[in-house]
Each structure stands twice: as C-alpha cells, then as structure tokens.
Amino acid sequence: MKYKSQKVAYLFFAFSMLLIVLQVIYGFIMGIDRIGFDEWFHDLIPFNAARATHTNLLVVWLLSGFMGAAYYIIPEESKCELISVKLAKLQFYSLAIVAVSAVIGYHFNWWEGRKFLEIPRPLDYLVVVNVLLFLGLILGTLWKAQQRTTTAMVLTMGLLFAALLYLPGMIWFDNQTMDSFFRWWVVHLWVEGVWELIMGGILAYLLIKITGVDREVIEKWLYVIIGLTFLSGVLGTGHHYYYIGTPKYWLIVGGIFSALEPLAFLGMALFAFAMYRKGEQNHPNKLALYWTLGCAVVSFVGAGLLGIAHTLPAVNMWTHGTLVTAMHGHLAFWGAYGMLVFAMIVYAMPELTGKNLFNTNRGQIAFWLANIGMIGMTTAFAAAGVAQVYLERKVGMNFMDAQNELEVHFIVLLGAASMFAAGIGFYVYEFIKFGPPRDEALIEATEEYKPITEN
Amino acid sequence: MTFIIFLGLSWHSLSQEVPKQTHPENITPEVIRGKEIWEENNCMGCHSIFGEGAYYAPELTKVYERQGEGMIKSILMSPVPWGPKGRKMVAYEMSEEDAKAMVEFFKWAGEVDLNGFPPEPDLKPEN
Numbered sequence: 284m285k286y287k288s289q290k291v292a293y294l295f296f297a298f299s300m301l302l303i304v305l306q307v308i309y310g311f312i313m314g315i316d317r318i319g320f321d322e323w324f325h326d327l328i329p330f331n332a333a334r335a336t337h338t339n340l341l342v343v344w345l346l347s348g349f350m351g352a353a354y355y356i357i358p359e360e361s362k363c364e365l366i367s368v369k370l371a372k373l374q375f376y377s378l379a380i381v382a383v384s385a386v387i388g389y390h391f392n393w394w395e396g397r398k399f400l401e402i403p404r405p406l407d408y409l410v411v412v413n414v415l416l417f418l419g420l421i422l423g424t425l426w427k428a429q430q431r432t433t434t435a436m437v438l439t440m441g442l443l444f445a446a447l448l449y450l451p452g453m454i455w456f457d458n459q460t461m462d463s464f465f466r467w468w469v470v471h472l473w474v475e476g477v478w479e480l481i482m483g484g485i486l487a488y489l490l491i492k493i494t495g496v497d498r499e500v501i502e503k504w505l506y507v508i509i510g511l512t513f514l515s516g517v518l519g520t521g522h523h524y525y526y527i528g529t530p531k532y533w534l535i536v537g538g539i540f541s542a543l544e545p546l547a548f549l550g551m552a553l554f555a556f557a558m559y560r561k562g563e564q565n566h567p568n569k570l571a572l573y574w575t576l577g578c579a580v581v582s583f584v585g586a587g588l589l590g591i592a593h594t595l596p597a598v599n600m601w602t603h604g605t606l607v608t609a610m611h612g613h614l615a616f617w618g619a620y621g622m623l624v625f626a627m628i629v630y631a632m633p634e635l636t637g638k639n640l641f642n643t644n645r646g647q648i649a650f651w652l653a654n655i656g657m658i659g660m661t662t663a664f665a666a667a668g669v670a671q672v673y674l675e676r677k678v679g680m681n682f683m684d685a686q687n688e689l690e691v692h693f694i695v696l697l698g699a700a701s702m703f704a705a706g707i708g709f710y711v712y713e714f715i716k717f718g719p720p721r722d723e724a725l726i727e728a729t730e731e732y733k734p735i736t737e738n
Numbered sequence: 739m740t741f742i743i744f745l746g747l748s749w750h751s752l753s754q755e756v757p758k759q760t761h762p763e764n765i766t767p768e769v770i771r772g773k774e775i776w777e778e779n780n781c782m783g784c785h786s787i788f789g790e791g792a793y794y795a796p797e798l799t800k801v802y803e804r805q806g807e808g809m810i811k812s813i814l815m816s817p818v819p820w821g822p823k824g825r826k827m828v829a830y831e832m833s834e835e836d837a838k839a840m841v842e843f844f845k846w847a848g849e850v851d852l853n854g855f856p857p858e859p860d861l862k863p864e865n
Contacts, residue, residue, distance in 0.1 A: 313794075316794070316825070317794070319824060321824075321825055321826055322826070325819070325826050325828075329784075329828050330783065330784050330792070330794050330795075330825075331779075331780045331781070331782075331783025331784045331792070331828070332780075332783070334783045334784070334792050334794070335780055335783050389780075392778070392779065392780075394780050395777055395780075396776065396777035396778060396779060396780035396781065396782055396783070397777060397782065398782050398790060398791055398792075401780060401783075457762075457765050457769075457770045457773065458756075458760055458762055458765060459760075459773060459787065459788065459847060459850075460756055460759070460760045460788070460850065461752065461756065462773075463788060463790060464748075464751075464752065464756075513740055513741070514740055517740045517741050517744045518740050518743060518744055518747075520744065521747075524751070525853060525855070526788060526789055526852045526853055526854070526855030527788040527789070527790065527852065528756060528759045528760045528788065528850040528851065528852055529751050529755065529756060529759070530750075530751050530754075530755035530756075530759070531853050532747070533747075533751070534853065536747065540740075600854065600855060600857050601857060603789040603855060604786045604788075604789030604790065604791070604793065604797055604856075605793055606793050608793070609793065671793075673861070676856070676857065676859060677859055677860060677861040678859055678861050678862060678863070679859030679861075679862040681823075682795075682796040682797070683796075683822075683823035683824060683825065684823065686824075686825070687823065687824065
C-alpha cells in the first residue's frame with residue numbers, strides 16, 4: 284500500500300466477508316425449505332424473508348466490495364490520498380447501519396416486496412445519501428489528483444451510473460407492468476451494464492498490478508470491453524420485456540442484443556488471458572492471479588453462456604419464471620462479481636497488512652472448493668430447472684406435484700452448497716488471519732511508479 | 739447510440755403499446771390496493787407474477803382463472819397456513835376487503851396481454 288487512506292478499504296472488505304457468510308446461511312435455509320423441512324423455519328423465517336435476505340445480502344456485500352475496491356484503487360491510481368478518511372468511515376458505518384436495519388426489517392415484514400429492490404422506502408433515501416457521500420469522496424479525490432487514469436475513470440463512471448440508475452426503482456406505479464419495466468432499469472442496467480464497467484475497471488487494475496503489462500495496452504482493451512458492454516447490454520434489457528405486458532418487438536430486440544451480451548464477457552476473458560501470457564512480471568501473489576483469471580472465465584460461462592442459454596425468446600417462453608433462472612443467476616453473480624471482489628480482497632490484503640501470506644494451502648483450497656461447489660450447485664439448479672420446465676410447463680403438471688418431483692435435485696444442491704460453504708469458510712479464515720491493515724505496510728509512493736505518458 | 743434507441747423504444751412502449759396491452763382503465767382503486775398488499779407482504783418472495791419473482795410457490799398471473807374468487811379469498815383469509823401438498827404459506831388472515839382487493843389485482847393481471855405467456859402445455863397427455 285502506498286497511501287495511508289487506502290486502509291479504509293479494509294472495513295468494507297471485512298463487512299463483505301461477514302455478509303457473504305450470512306448469505307450462505309440463508310441459502311441453506313431456503314435449500315432446507317425446499318427438501319420438505321420448511322416447518323423448521325416457517326414461523327421465524329418464512330421463505331420470502333429468507334429469499335429477500337439472501338439476495339439483498341448479495342447486493343450489499345458486492346457493493347461493499349466495490350466501494351472498498353474504489354477506496355483502495357483510486358488513491359493509488361490518482362497518486363493522491365482520499366480527501367477525507369473520516370467521512371469515508373462515516374460512509375462505511377452508515378452503509379452498515381442501513382444494511383443491517385434492512386435485513387432485520389425483512390424478518391418483520393418491513394420491505395417493498397419488489398424483487399431485488401426490497402429495501403424499505405425510508406431506507407432507500409438513506410442509501411441515496413450514503414452513495415452520494417461515497418461518490419463525493421471518490422470524485423473529490425479525483426478532482427484534486429495529479430492524474431486521472433482510464434482505469435480509475437472507468438471504475439468511477441461505473442459507480443456513478445450505478446448510483447443514478449438506482450433512482451428509477453424508487454418511483455411508484457399503479458401498473459404492475461410499468462413497475463416491472465423500471466425495476467429492470469435498475470437491476471438489469473446494473474448487472475449487465477454499469478457493473479460491467481466496475482468489473483472492467485477492477486480487472487484492469489488487477490491485471491496491471493499482477494502481470495506487469497503496460498497500462499497503455501491494458502487500457503486499450505478496456506475501451507473495447509466498454510464498447511461491447513454498451514452495444515449489447517443496454518438493448519439486452521429487452522430480454523426482461525418479453526412477457527410482462529410490453530410489445531412484441533422486444534422479443535426481437537432483446538433476442539438479438541442478448542445474444543451479443545456474452546461478447547463483453549468473452550472480451551474480458553480473452554483480455555485477462557492475453558495479459559497473463561504477455562506479462563513478464565512474476566508477481567508473488569498467485570492466488571490473486573487465480574481469482575482474477577477465474578473471474579474472467581466463470582463470468583463468461585455463468586453470465587455469458589448460461590445467460591444466452593435461456594434468453595432466446597423461444598426458449599424463454601418456457602423457462603421464464605422457473606428454476607432455470609436460478610441456475611444462471613448463481614453462476615453469473617458468483618463468476619462476474621463475487622469472484623471479482625474476492626480477487627480484489629486477495630490482492631489487497633497482503634498490501635494492506637504487509638504480511639506476505641501468499642499462496643497458502645488454505646487459500647488454494649478455498650478457491651477450488653468454492654468454485655467446484657458453485658459449479659455443482661449450478662448443475663443441480665439446471666437439472667431441477669429443466670425438469671420443472673418439462674413437468675410443469677410442457678406436460679402441465681400441477682405446480683406442487685412437479686416441485687415434489689424436484690426435491691432430489693435440492694439434496695444434490697445442498698451437498699454442492701456445503702462444498703461451496705467450506706470454500707468460503709477457508710477464504711474468510713484466511714482473511715481473518717491477515718488482521719487489520721498496518722502502517723508498517725506503507726511503502727514509498729514513488730518507488731514503483733513510472734510517469735504515465737499520454738499518447 | 740444504443741442508449742438512444744433504448745430510450746426511444748421505451749418511450750414508444752410505455753406511451754403507445756403498454757396501455758393497449760395492460761388496460762390501465764381497469765386499474766381501479768381496489769386493484770391498486772391489491773398491488774400494495776402484494777408488495778407489503780413480499781408475495782414475490784415465494785410466488786411469481788408475469789413470470790417474475792421467486793420460484794418456491796405457484797405462478798399467479800392466471801390464478802383467478804385457475805382457482806376463482808372463493809378459493810383465493812379463503813386462502814388469504816385463512817387463520818391456518820395454506821399448503822395441502824407441502825410448503826406452508828404464511829397465514830395472512832386478511833380482512834374480506836383486502837382479500838377482495840387481491841382478487842381484483844389478480845383479475846386485472848390475468849387479463850394483461852403477455853405475448854402468450856404462460857404458454858399452454860404442449861405435451862399434455864390426453865386422457
């Protein structure tokens with residue numbers, strides 16, 4: 284670490300770790316509900332509370348990871364301390380309070396009841412204030428900095444647009460179709476739009492650090508990826524507008540542009556591997572390399588390929604609203620954003636603490652267990668989803684009769700989830716072992732920096 | 739560029755086509771109340787409507803057609819959790835008025851033109 288203010292990132296990373304552990308626990312609750320033991324939790328945590336908690340914890344731990352990444356990356360990229368560490372800490376604690384209140388609220392029927400945007404309205408306003416404070420700090424730092432790199436700008440643009448796009452989700456509509464229409468402006472344009480910018484920015488940063496390839500080369504790729512993201516992702520929103528009361532032309536628009544969406548992820552995967560092969564620097568943090576390359580590959584499979592597997596309108600007609608969606612959702616979020624945050628944390632922790640706990644066995648085991656477990660879970664969801672489509676949608680079996688047939692897949696799911704959870708356990712254990720950041724970890728800011736030449 | 743096309747198509751959809759497909763004239767205060775109750779209780783956390791939500795409990799777009807008013811009301815007003823084939827639903831013990839609002843909401847939803855969703859089962863055994 285080169286700047287003292289980067290230390291604030293640790294708080295956000297630690298919060299991410301806490302929330303992912305909770306997210307996994309709530310995942311187990313839902314899995315157990317699904318194999319016929321819903322009586323265990325029903326009175327205390329009904330399925331809808333578990334589900335809202337599970338998905339919202341995901342969103343918050345990813346956002347917390349992105350914010351931590353930004354607080355870590357921006358000072359280093361712009362060669363400038365954050366403008367206020369105190370305010371950054373205040374922003375952290377307010378984020379934590381909002382997130383914890385929301386999660387507790389879900390257990391007492393306090394929510395908005397709109398998928399992924401369940402946060403109750405009064406807390407929405409606090410989210411807005413919180414994000415404005417965060418953006419103020421990042422933009423303020425960039426403003427007074429000597430340099431603004433493409434990587435830093437792409438990351439910041441992603442965060443800025445993500446904040447703006449939160450707003451359409453706060454408008455009330457009497458019409459369910461309109462409600463849904465704008466809900467996707469938030470959800471889709473986040474995960475298949477501006478979050479990809481954040482992803483591109485963080486990946487570029489990590490690749491610059493790990494591979495040692497010239498910034499100019501890496502940042503050129505970054506432009507291509509942004510181009511592909513906007514080309515496909517924006518009109519790709521159309522795949523949410525097939526069957527919600529919106530006109531038929533979305534079937535064509537959504538179909539074509541969704542089919543192009545994997546390109547951005549393919550671009551990122553090719554980019555990561557090309558840089559890895561080109562890189563001459565042998566960075567000691569091999570685990571960071573694993574998670575970075577892993578993120579690029581798994582996001583292409585989970586978000587790209589499994590996405591296109593059910594966004595073709597003729598397929599989606601049958602799979603829309605079934606467990607096939609859960610199949611895609613799990614590997615996509617894990618690959619694209621979960622692994623990205625993990626890569627960032629694994630890279631940053633030795634730098635923040637000055638402890639060279641690189642490449643421990645536990646770290647390796649965490650990587651493999653979590654990934655193999657998640658692939659197993661995705662496969663179980665796929666089996667359950669396809670069976671559901673045939674039994675319920677094609678053959679016309681009653682919903683619960685079909686669900687009872689699917690139970691066995693959820694036993695497999697829970698097995699795979701146990702592997703995944705063990706992987707997360709190892710990862711979090713490693714994180715805890717690093718401990719908090721230390722001032723001794725500060726190294727001379729100028730040491731490794733070459734002046735950046737504009738071309 | 740794609741963003742401008744997206745905004746244009748969105749504007750066209752919402753101003754021209756969505757009104758034809760969703761019949762806003764039928765969105766009565768009761769339907770709106772139904773939507774509020776739907777959201778207050780996070781029904782989407784188990785069920786889906788227009789195929790959106792969770793996949794733990796039945797799709798409800800056509801529930802009015804499938805179950806009828808009486809059945810829907812009795813499930814929503816029941817003091818004991820509904821779940822004849824496993825998986826308990828929360829017993830909401832709704833008032834007659836609220837349950838009726840839900841029925842109206844489902845009735846409206848069932849009439850929205852969803853471009854053919856949910857599809858008719860095409861492999862249904864003849865019996």
